[in-house]
Amino acid sequence: xxxxxxxxxxxxxxxxxxxxxxxxxxxxxxxxxxxxxxxxxxxxxxxxxxxxxxxxxxxxxxxxxxxxxxxxxxxxxxxxxxxxxxxxxxxxxxxxxxxxxxxxxxxxxxxxxxxxxxxxxxxxxxxxxxxxxxxxxxxxxxxxxxxxxxxxxxxxxxxxxxxxxxxxxxxxxxxxxxxxxxxxxxxxxxxxxxxxxxxxxxxxxxxxxxxxxxxxxxxxxxxxxxxxxxxxxxxxxxxxxxxxxxxxxxxxxxxxxxxxxxxxxxxxxxxxxx
DNA sequence: CCTCCATCCTGTGGGC
DNA sequence: TGCCCACAGGATGGAG
Numbered sequence: 529x530x531x532x533x534x535x536x537x538x539x540x541x542x543x544x545x546x547x548x549x550x551x552x553x554x555x556x557x558x559x560x561x562x563x564x565x566x567x568x569x570x571x572x573x574x575x576x577x578x579x580x581x582x583x584x585x586x587x588x589x590x591x592x593x594x595x596x597x598x599x600x601x602x603x604x605x606x607x608x609x610x611x612x613x614x615x616x617x618x619x620x621x622x623x624x625x626x627x628x629x630x631x632x633x634x635x636x637x638x639x640x641x642x643x644x645x646x647x648x649x650x651x652x653x654x655x656x657x658x659x660x661x662x663x664x665x666x667x668x669x670x671x672x673x674x675x676x677x678x679x680x681x682x683x684x685x686x687x688x689x690x691x692x693x694x695x696x697x698x699x700x701x702x703x704x705x706x707x708x709x710x711x712x713x714x715x716x717x718x719x720x721x722x723x724x725x726x727x728x729x730x731x732x733x734x735x736x737x738x739x740x741x742x743x744x745x746x747x748x749x750x751x752x753x754x755x756x757x758x759x760x761x762x763x764x765x766x767x768x769x770x771x772x773x774x775x776x777x778x779x780x781x782x783x784x785x786x787x788x789x790x791x792x793x794x795x796x797x798x799x800x801x802x
Numbered sequence: 803c804c805t806c807c808a809t810c811c812t813g814t815g816g817g818c
Numbered sequence: 819t820g821c822c823c824a825c826a827g828g829a830t831g832g833a834g
Binding site: 560605606607622639640641642643681682683687749790791 | 804805806807808810811812813814
Binding site for chain 3: 530531534588603604605606607641643644690692699700701702745746748749752753770792793
């Protein structure tokens with residue numbers, strides 16, 4: 529569920545809590561949460577006693593660089609939420625991971641669907657486990673590189689925007705938003721975009737992600753993504769097409785339509801998007 | 803390599 | 819009210 533803007537919002541909350549702090553206690557409470565480590569017990573063992581030197585983000589992954597050459601990796605999946613609390617604070621149901629800092633802060637992962645995970649990887653494991661393209665916000669490929677990646681591709685452009693190996697960070701909401709701003713239908717084959725469309729698509733990405741971050745992300749409801757302090761992100765009100773089937777396009781007033789592309793709901797304006 | 807599809811889960815909301 | 823189904827912000831692996 530959380531896409532780049534939501535993960536970046538979490539990172540900004542979490543960085544001051546963990547950077548320079550040592551994890552004095554780590555608990556993995558659900559076996560699925562540590563499944564990405566070959567030896568699941570490694571997650572707690574490699575994290576306990578370590579200092580987080582810097583909290584980074586690549587696409588939708590949170591990357592905590594430890595004082596041990598290893599990287600603490602968190603992915604929120606569809607329903608993951610980071611909660612920053614103090615020991616003893618009431619715990620939400622589905623709290624599957626808890627790490628306490630030497631400062632007395634608790635970092636919790638709440639994840640009903642358990643699609644998210646926490647891992648601690650060696651540099652080699654990190655490379656093999658995270659197969660990511662360049663970050664959509666901080667390292668977006670230039671138009672020619674993007675065009676080269678999409679050249680000859682027959683898959684729908686929407687599906688290719690969701691492919692984290694091409695660009696890392698877009699998810700179902702922001703992919704639809706980007707396509708609306710770029711005036712391209714989600715069903716168009718990736719390789720069919722003209723150079724002008726390609727440039728427009730590329731230009732649409734950063735402003736939308738930045739607007740999402742400025743709003744604290746998109747909270748569709750209060751059971752999935754919320755800010756780490758429990759507040760809702762405000763970008764929902766500003767969505768151009770996502771979830772707005774039957775409602776008027778904010779540009780031209782035409783009713784927004786819904787189609788399924790690559791198994792994912794996709795929303796578009798049949799008039800604005802070609 | 804590419805494309806498409808099912809799968810991993812829990813919870814909610816709509817239709818009947 | 820209760821039941822059943824569709825659907826949900828993601829990533830991956832297998833079939834073809």
